[in-house]
Amino acid sequence: MELWDKIDNKMLKALKNPAYGYEQYIDIPEFTFLGVQEQPDFGHIKIWFYGDKKTIELKSLKKYLYQYRSTIISYERCIDVLFKDLLEVYKPVRIRIEINFRPRGGISSTLKADSDWKHFGGTDELWKYHNN
Numbered sequence: 411m412e413l414w415d416k417i418d419n420k421m422l423k424a425l426k427n428p429a430y431g432y433e434q435y436i437d438i439p440e441f442t443f444l445g446v447q448e449q450p451d452f453g454h455i456k457i458w459f460y461g462d463k464k465t466i467e468l469k470s471l472k473k474y475l476y477q478y479r480s481t482i483i484s485y486e487r488c489i490d491v492l493f494k495d496l497l498e499v500y501k502p503v504r505i506r507i508e509i510n511f512r513p514r515g516g517i518s519s520t521l522k523a524d525s526d527w528k529h530f531g532g533t534d535e536l537w538k539y540h541n542n
Contacts, residue, residue: 417477419495423470427461434459436466441509443478443488451514453488457496458506466500485511485519493523 438455445451455475459466474495483491489509496505506524 417474417481417491417495419474419499421470421474421477422495422499423467424464424500425467427463427465430462432460434461434465436468436471438475441475441478444480444482445514446482446484448482452512454510454512455492456508456510458504459496459500460502460504462501462503464500464502466496485509485521489521489523497525 434457436455436457436459438457441453441455443451443453478488489507492509493505493507496502496507502525504525506522506526508520508522511519511521
């Protein structure tokens with residue numbers, strides 16, 4: 411078992427983006443990781459990606475996410491690490507991530523991060539058009 415700071419974003423590979431101006435939606439319905447009590451936890455990741463010069467190589471994203479299976483990490487740290495790693499590696503025009511964490515103890519949680527939000531350096535301009 412590892413802690414969250416051992417997640418390696420160097421596993422993420424980029425492809426040259428052949429076109430601009432489109433939204434790539436990536437759906438990962440079976441995301442697994444270790445919760446803070448070292449018990450298996452599960453989530454459903456949704457990524458809306460607006461590439462610039464690079465786009466996501468999906469095989470490398472899958473390998474990157476495999477690291478989380480043996481990583482002890484909280485919900486909040488999970489979305490934070492994923493969001494920051496994808497921003498750093500791909501430098502997209504915009505990226506939005508949503509993780510629906512499966513119920514634990516009868517309670518589920520959904521966390522969202524969007525590079526358009528002001529506190530992430532965006533303008534909040536695009537958020538008003540997105541279906542919340």
